[in-house]
Amino acid sequence: MSSNVLSHSFERLRGQALNAEMAQQWSRAMKLWLSGFEMAESAEIESISSLEKALILRHIVMLNEKREQSEKHLSQPSLNCQALLEESLRFDPKDKTTYLQLIDLALDQADIQAYQRLASEAVRQLPNDRDVLEVAIEAANARYDYIQAADHARTLFDLDGINFQAKRLFVEACLNQVRQQVKKQQYTQAKKLIEDALAVNPADVLLLQVQTVEILLLQLAGNGALAESLLNGVARRLSNDLLFSFVLLVEALQLGFAATQFVATFKQDHPLQNTEVGRDELMALFAVIEQYWDADFIAIKYPVAACFDQIQCVAKKLSAVDDYIQCCDVLCQIEAFDEALWFAMRARQQFQGHAVFNYYEIYSFVKGDPSKVDGSEHEVLKEVVHLLDTEGPRQFLSDVAIFLNDVDEVANENSL
Numbered sequence: 001m002s003s004n005v006l007s008h009s010f011e012r013l014r015g016q017a018l019n020a021e022m023a024q025q026w027s028r029a030m031k032l033w034l035s036g037f038e039m040a041e042s043a044e045i046e047s048i049s050s051l052e053k054a055l056i057l058r059h060i061v062m063l064n065e066k067r068e069q070s071e072k073h074l075s076q077p078s079l080n081c082q083a084l085l086e087e088s089l090r091f092d093p094k095d096k097t098t099y100l101q102l103i104d105l106a107l108d109q110a111d112i113q114a115y116q117r118l119a120s121e122a123v124r125q126l127p128n129d130r131d132v133l134e135v136a137i138e139a140a141n142a143r144y145d146y147i148q149a150a151d152h153a154r155t156l157f158d159l160d161g162i163n164f165q166a167k168r169l170f171v172e173a174c175l176n177q178v179r180q181q182v183k184k185q186q187y188t189q190a191k192k193l194i195e196d197a198l199a200v201n202p203a204d205v206l207l208l209q210v211q212t213v214e215i216l217l218l219q220l221a222g223n224g225a226l227a228e229s230l231l232n233g234v235a236r237r238l239s240n241d242l243l244f245s246f247v248l249l250v251e252a253l254q255l256g257f258a259a260t261q262f263v264a265t266f267k268q269d270h271p272l273q274n275t276e277v278g279r280d281e282l283m284a285l286f287a288v289i290e291q292y293w294d295a296d297f298i299a300i301k302y303p304v305a306a307c308f309d310q311i312q313c314v315a316k317k318l319s320a321v322d323d324y325i326q327c328c329d330v331l332c333q334i335e336a337f338d339e340a341l342w343f344a345m346r347a348r349q350q351f352q353g354h355a356v357f358n359y360y361e362i363y364s365f366v367k368g369d370p371s372k373v374d375g376s377e378h379e380v381l382k383e384v385v386h387l388l389d390t391e392g393p394r395q396f397l398s399d400v401a402i403f404l405n406d407v408d409e410v411a412n413e414n415s416l
Contacts, residue, residue, distance in 0.1 A: 007048075009039065010036055010039055010040055010048065013032050013033075013035055013036040013039065014032075014033075014036055016032050017029045017032035017033045017036065020032060021063070024066075024070065026063050026064075026066050026067035026070065026071075027067055029063055030060050030063045030064060030067065030079070033056055033059060033060050033063070034060060036056065037053060037056045037057060037060075040052075040053055040056075041053065050091040050092060051091065051092050053088075053091045054088040054089070054090075054091035054092035054095065055088075055092075057084045057085070057087055057088040057091075058084075058085065058088050058095075058098065060079070060084055061079070061081045061084050061085055064079045064081055081105070082102060082105050082106075082114075085098050085101060085102050085105075086102065089121075093125050094125050094126060096122070096126055096129055096131060096132060099118060099121070099122035099125075099126070099132065099135075100122075100131065100132075100135065102114075102118050103115060103118050103119060103122070103135060106118060112142075115139065115142075116139055116142075116143060119135050119136050119138075119139035120136070120139070122135065122136065123135075123136035123152065127155070128155070128159060130156060130159060130160060130163075130166075133152050133153075133155060133156040133159075134156065134165070134169065136148075136152045137149045137152045137153050137156070137169050137173065140152060141173075141176065146173055146176040146177045146180060147177060149169075149173040149176065150170070150173035150174060150176075150177055152173075153166070153169040153170035153172075153173040154170055154173075156169060156170070157169075157170045157200060161200075167200055167202060167206070168202075168206060170197070170200060171197045171200065171202050171206050171209070171210060172295065174193045174194070174196050174197035174210075175193075175197065175209060175210065175213055177190075177193050178190045178193045178194060178213055178217070179213075179254050179255060181193065182217065182220065182255050182256070183255075183256065187217060187220065187221040190217055191217060191221075194210060194213065194214045194217065197210045198210055198214075205243075205247075205284075205287075205288055205291075208234070208238065208243070208244065208247055209247060209251065211230065211234050212234070212244075212247050212248050212251045213251050213255070214230060215227050215230050215231050215234070215248070216248075216251055216252055216255050216257070217255075218230065220255065239281070240277060240281040240284060240285070241277060242277045242281055242282070242285055242307070242310055242311070242314060243281060243284055243285050243288060245307060245310070246285055246288070246289075246303060246304075246307050247288065249303040249306060249307065250292060250297065250300065250303045253299065253302070253303060254297065277314050278314065278317050279314075279317055279318055279319075279320075279323065281314065282311065282314045282315060282317075282318070282323075282327075283323060283326070285311070286326060286327055286330050289304060289330055289334065290330050290333070290334075293330075293333060293334050300334050300336075301334045301335055301336040301339075304331070304334065304336045304339060305336065305338075305339065308339050308342075311339075312342065315327070315343065315346070321347070321351050321354055324343060324346075324347035324350075324351070324357070325347075325356060325357075325396075327340075327343045328340055328343050328344050328347065328357070328360040328364075329360075331343060331364070332360065332363055332364060332368065335367070335368065337364040337365075337367040337368065338364075340360060340363075340364035341361065341364040341365055343360070344357050344360035344361040344364055345361055347360075348361055355383070355384040355387040355388060355391075356384065356388065356393070356396045356400070358380050358381075358383075358384050359381065359384045359396070359399075359400045359403070362377045362380060362381060363403060365377075370403065370406040370407040370409075370410045371410045371414075373407045373410075378404075378407055378411075381400065381403070381404045381407065382404065384400050385397065385400050385401050385404055388400060
C-alpha cells in the first residue's frame with residue numbers, strides 16, 4: 001500500500017476519532033486513536049513524526065481519564081495507562097510531564113522498583129530540570145543513597161542557589177552523609193561534609209541543625225573543648241533554648257549517643273537560659289518536629305517525650321485555637337499519644353464548643369486504634385462529625401470521618 005494511501009487512511013481515522021470526542025464517545029474515540037497509532041507504527045507513515053506518535057498515546061491516556069469520570073460502570077476494561085505512557089517515552093524520551101505522571105502512578109501503586117527506575121531514567125534524560133532533580137533526590141534518599149542525593153542536590157543548588165528548597169535539600173543530603181560517616185567513625189570525611197553544608201550559608205533552623213551536628217561530631221572526635229565553645233556560641237546566638245535543646249537531642253540520637261545519659265547530662269550542664277520562651281518559639285519547635293517526621297526520623301516521639309516537661313511549661317501560654325490544633329495534629333502524626341492527650345484535654349477545657357478537640361482526645365486516648373473505641377466514644381465521634389459538617393471547621397471533617405469509618409468497620413467485623 002502506498003504512503004499516500006496510508007496517510008489518507010490515518011487522517012480518516014483521526015477525523016473519526018475527533019468526531020467521537022466531540023460526541024463524548026470516549027471509548028470509541030480511544031479505539032480509533034489506538035487503531036491510528038497501530039497503523040502509523042506498523043506502516044511507518046513518513047508524514048507522522050515520533051513526537052506525534054507519543055502525543056497520540058498520551059492523548060489516549062487523557063481520554064481514558066475522561067471515560068472513567070463519565071462512566072460509573074465501565075463498558076470496557078480500563079487501559080494500561082502506565083504501559084501507554086512508558087511507550088510514549090520511546091518516541092519522546094525527554095517529556096518531563098510524562099515522567100512525573102508515571103512516577104506518581106508508581107508511588108500510588110507502591111511499585112518501588114518502577115519508582116526508582118523511572119526517577120533514574122528521568123534524571124538521566126533531564127539532568128538539569130529542577131522538578132526532576134527534586135524527584136531524583138527523594139528517590140535517592142528512599143534507597144539511602146545519600147551520596148547520589150547530595151550530587152543531585154548540588155546540581156540543583158548550582159542551578160538555583162537562591163532557592164531555599166535547593167539549599168535545604170543540599171544541606172539535608174550532607175547531614176545524611178555525615179550520619180553515615182559517623183557510624184563508620186570516619187570523622188574526617190564527616191567534617192568535610194559539615195564544611196560543605198556551611199559553605200552554602202544555611203540560615204535559621206538549617207544552620208542550627210548543621211552546627212548542632214558539628215558540635216556532636218567534635219565531641220565524638222575527642223575535641224570536647226571546641227565542642228563546648230561552639231555550643232555556648234550557638235546558645236548565645238539563639239533565642240529559642242527549647243528548640244536548641246530539642247535539636248541537640250534529636251541529632252545526638254541519630255549519631256548514636258545514649259539517649260537517657262545524654263539528656264540527663266545535657267540538662268544538668270546546660271539549663272535553659274532563656275525563660276521567656278513563648279508561643280512563637282513553641283510553634284517553631286512543632287514545625288521542626290514535623291520536619292524530622294517528614295524526613296522519616298520515626299523515633300521523633302522519644303525526644304518529644306524527653307523535652308515534654310519544658311514543652312508543657314511553654315504550652316500553658318498558648319491562647320489560640322489553631323495553635324492547639326496544630327500541636328494535637330503533629331503529636332498524633334508522630335504517635336506521641338500521651339503528649340497529644342495532654343494538649344487535647346487542656347484545649348477541650350480551654351475552648352469549650354470546639355468539637356475537634358473531642359476527636360483528638362479520643363484518638364490519642366486509644367492511641368489511634370479504632371478497635372479500642374467504646375460505645376460512648378463512638379457516639380461522641382458521630383456528634384463531632386455532625387458538628388464539623390454543619391458548623392465547621394470542615395477542614396478536619398475528612399480525618400474524623402475516616403477514623404469513625406474505621407471504628408464502624410471494626411465493630412461490624414466483630415459482630416460477625
